[in-house]
Amino acid sequence: MSYAMLLTMILCFALTISVAVSIGLASIVGIKLSNANMLISVKEMFSAINKFPLAAIPFFILAGNIMETGGISRRLVDFAKSIVGGVQGGLPMTCVLTCMIFAAVSGSSVATTFAIGAILIPALIKHNYPREWAAALQATSAELGVIIPPSIPMILYGVSAEVSIGELFIAGFGPGLLIGGALMLYVYITCKRKGWGKNDGDGRLSFTSALLDMAVIAIGVGLLLVGNKVIGPMLVGGDASEGRHDRLTDLFGIGLFAAYFIALSLIPKVRAALHGRAAYALMMPVIILGGIYGGVFTPTEASAVAVIYALFVGMVVYGEIKLTDLAPIFKKSVVSSSVIMFIIANAGLFAFLITRAGVPDAIGQFLKEVLQNPMLFLLGVNAALFLIGMFIETSAAIIVLAPILAPVAVYFGIDPVHFGIIMVVNLALGMITPPFGVNLFAACTVARISLDRIVTRLVPFVLVVLACLMIITYVPAISLGLRDLVYAK
Numbered sequence: 001m002s003y004a005m006l007l008t009m010i011l012c013f014a015l016t017i018s019v020a021v022s023i024g025l026a027s028i029v030g031i032k033l034s035n036a037n038m039l040i041s042v043k044e045m046f047s048a049i050n051k052f053p054l055a056a057i058p059f060f061i062l063a064g065n066i067m068e069t070g071g072i073s074r075r076l077v078d079f080a081k082s083i084v085g086g087v088q089g090g091l092p093m094t095c096v097l098t099c100m101i102f103a104a105v106s107g108s109s110v111a112t113t114f115a116i117g118a119i120l121i122p123a124l125i126k127h128n129y130p131r132e133w134a135a136a137l138q139a140t141s142a143e144l145g146v147i148i149p150p151s152i153p154m155i156l157y158g159v160s161a162e163v164s165i166g167e168l169f170i171a172g173f174g175p176g177l178l179i180g181g182a183l184m185l186y187v188y189i190t191c192k193r194k195g196w197g198k199n200d201g202d203g204r205l206s207f208t209s210a211l212l213d214m215a216v217i218a219i220g221v222g223l224l225l226v227g228n229k230v231i232g233p234m235l236v237g238g239d240a241s242e243g244r245h246d247r248l249t250d251l252f253g254i255g256l257f258a259a260y261f262i263a264l265s266l267i268p269k270v271r272a273a274l275h276g277r278a279a280y281a282l283m284m285p286v287i288i289l290g291g292i293y294g295g296v297f298t299p300t301e302a303s304a305v306a307v308i309y310a311l312f313v314g315m316v317v318y319g320e321i322k323l324t325d326l327a328p329i330f331k332k333s334v335v336s337s338s339v340i341m342f343i344i345a346n347a348g349l350f351a352f353l354i355t356r357a358g359v360p361d362a363i364g365q366f367l368k369e370v371l372q373n374p375m376l377f378l379l380g381v382n383a384a385l386f387l388i389g390m391f392i393e394t395s396a397a398i399i400v401l402a403p404i405l406a407p408v409a410v411y412f413g414i415d416p417v418h419f420g421i422i423m424v425v426n427l428a429l430g431m432i433t434p435p436f437g438v439n440l441f442a443a444c445t446v447a448r449i450s451l452d453r454i455v456t457r458l459v460p461f462v463l464v465v466l467a468c469l470m471i472i473t474y475v476p477a478i479s480l481g482l483r484d485l486v487y488a489k
Helices: 002-013 018-035 037-051 052-069 074-083 090-106 109-125 131-146 152-161 167-169 173-194 207-236 241-267 268-274 281-295 298-319 324-357 358-371 373-390 393-413 417-430 438-447 454-472 476-488
Strands: none
Touching: 002 018, 002 324, 018 037, 018 393, 037 324, 052 074, 052 090, 052 109, 052 152, 052 298, 052 324, 074 090, 074 109, 074 207, 074 281, 074 298, 090 109, 090 131, 090 173, 090 281, 109 131, 109 417, 109 438, 131 152, 131 173, 131 417, 131 438, 131 454, 152 167, 152 324, 152 393, 152 417, 167 173, 167 281, 167 298, 167 417, 167 476, 173 417, 173 476, 207 241, 207 281, 207 358, 241 281, 281 298, 281 438, 324 358, 324 393, 358 373, 373 393, 373 417, 373 454, 393 417, 393 438, 417 438, 417 454, 417 476, 454 476
């Protein structure tokens, strides 16, 4: 049965049938050959998507689309350019830095490609960067959208491998910063060597502008901490139970932060001064990630908060989203979410069938016997995931493979959170490698070029990310250092 399912899936891929349908057809073949009731497909597909953490996926997609329409992404570009745009090669470095910031709220690499690429690819071409190189840079930088939290693939891994999503999120910061920094260094060296980007600083906002945005954020965070750690405990006192005490002090911190934010939005002169700046946009990752790690809300609840905040900023503060814009935004988000959920449902059915057939146990035992130490296991898994990522969509690969590989990783003494980061970073490479790299198609669409023209320009970028992947793989502290600090492990 397992071989028939695998052959069916390979045949469907060869016929260029979509990943979700290919996996679904392979699952139907497996059900028929095992003489199981076909109704099991409905039950298992529903069970695969009937999980609370997965509710975060459509919300993060919606938040990303609202940001794209509401002018938030454009202001993030201006902010990033004011920081790094003054050096030679500053514009492509702005692309990388903006993707890193946008990644902290979107959770999707494709959304990052379209939102940032629509602004920066034309700007790069206008500054005489090769069109193909600009598209390759954007596609690669956008993969940070699934590495820097929040991340949809991390949510899927957490659900599939039964690992804390909060721990995965915080473990993604180190690898994201490493890859982003490496890409910026490569861009700087390339621009210096080729003489590109000598006038990239023209028309950028001053660095003082970026400092003002950061000062606005710092004051807000300071008020949040004062309310939570000073005013709240003073007013609540020691009589309340521990749980009630924490909730009340959190409430004081959030209230002080919200009052500050509302004051900025309602005072006409302050609102006008900040209208063209990125301060409101930069508050979004602070609210989302601060809320998660402050224990105020779960990652799933954070996704809903992201939508509410993005709507408020886009409609009330910046005024760039009208009521008539909401229907297209919701429609686009529903379509994108449905595609991912359909993949998850079919992959869940496939995973159930191969588990029932004993495939994960057989593969796990084989890996334990052949790859007899953690170093070889990680090397072999990285090689396999790199090839798999070229042909299978990231979400499907994680749902099918995480339950198989994570227990083997634990057997070899590898932290499941660290292994999850390795898996996400590796499969993210599949988004920028032919023939099915979704980021490539998105970047080529924005740059208006065919896929074959971008391939040769991609090679150096892929090598940079591969080098970072090896460092992340064999230096666990990059992923686990911050996690251990925050969770006191």
